[in-house]
Amino acid sequence: MPEPYEIRIVGGAHFRCAADERVLIAMERCGENDIGVGCRGGGCGICRIRVVDGDYRTGKMSTARVSEAEREAGFALACRLFPASDLLIEVG
Template structure:
């Protein structure tokens, strides 16, 4: 049985769990949280942008157009392409 990590959205107060190797976006979707707009789910469209305030994660491939190095250094990443390595605190705006 793999590890599970808690993700806390500081903006809305929502909490959800991600299994090891599961993207933050997939964890949100499994519990019905609609924190960000969803597009391609592959790191190319830039819709599911969040900011990681604390915790560590692994990044999958993301479009440099939507997530330049400067953004990544500030923790601004795509929810579909990050995989928690421990508990995370994130910020995101609810989709309209």
């Protein structure tokens, strides 16, 4: 099993997240609160972030919250974001 990845938030916290753990859940587990928390189910959009650097995969997200063009630009919902490398993310 790979070591947990380092997740860094531009101007904010950093924490570790395993490949099979959602970034939002890892942030909460580590006691951080830089990313807004809503439904945790991919529908509300409160945890919307942009991946600046790194590889990742996402689970199902509402296209009303993140369009296909936005996905291609690196936007995602942290509750549906799984790291595949260290990540640098922007909130807001």
